[in-house]
Amino acid sequence: MLDHVGIPVQDLGKSQAFYEAVLKPLRMRLVAGDGINYAGFGAGEHGVFWLGPSGKPPSRTHVAFAAEDREMVRRFHEAALEAGAMDNGGPGLRPHYHPDYYAAFVLDPDGHNIEAVCHKRM
Structure with a gap:
C-alpha cells in the first residue's frame, strides 16, 4: 500500500x-x-x-510504501540494495517528520526516490 x-x-x-x-x-x-x-x-x-x-x-519522483513494522522497513532496504538500488538513507527514525517516523530510502535504477515507512510507535 x-x-x-x-x-x-x-x-x-x-x-x-x-x-x-x-x-x-x-x-x-x-x-x-x-x-x-x-x-x-x-x-x-x-x-x-x-x-x-x-x-x-x-x-x-518519490514514492513511499507503507510498512507494518520497523522490521519490514529494514527488510525492504536490504532487499532493495541486493536488487541493485543505491542507498539514499538507511533504516532509522526521521523525527523531523514526526517522532515515530521510521523509514529507509533507496534510489531505483532510474534514480527515483523509493521509501518504506512505518509510523507506529515502537
Whole structure:
C-alpha cells in the first residue's frame, strides 16, 4: 500500500494553487508547506501527496510504501540494495517528520526516490 507520493513541479506556487483547487472536492487540503521548497496535501494531518521544485534536488519522483513494522522497513532496504538500488538513507527514525517516523530510502535504477515507512510507535 502507498503511504505518500511526491512529484517534481516546474512552478511550485502555480502547482500548489492548482492542486488546492482540484483536490478540494476530494476533501484534501494543504497540510504542510513553506511555499518555496515543498507543499503537502492530505485529508488528515499528514501529507499523502507532495510537490517539490524540479530545479532543486531531489528532482525525481518519490514514492513511499507503507510498512507494518520497523522490521519490514529494514527488510525492504536490504532487499532493495541486493536488487541493485543505491542507498539514499538507511533504516532509522526521521523525527523531523514526526517522532515515530521510521523509514529507509533507496534510489531505483532510474534514480527515483523509493521509501518504506512505518509510523507506529515502537
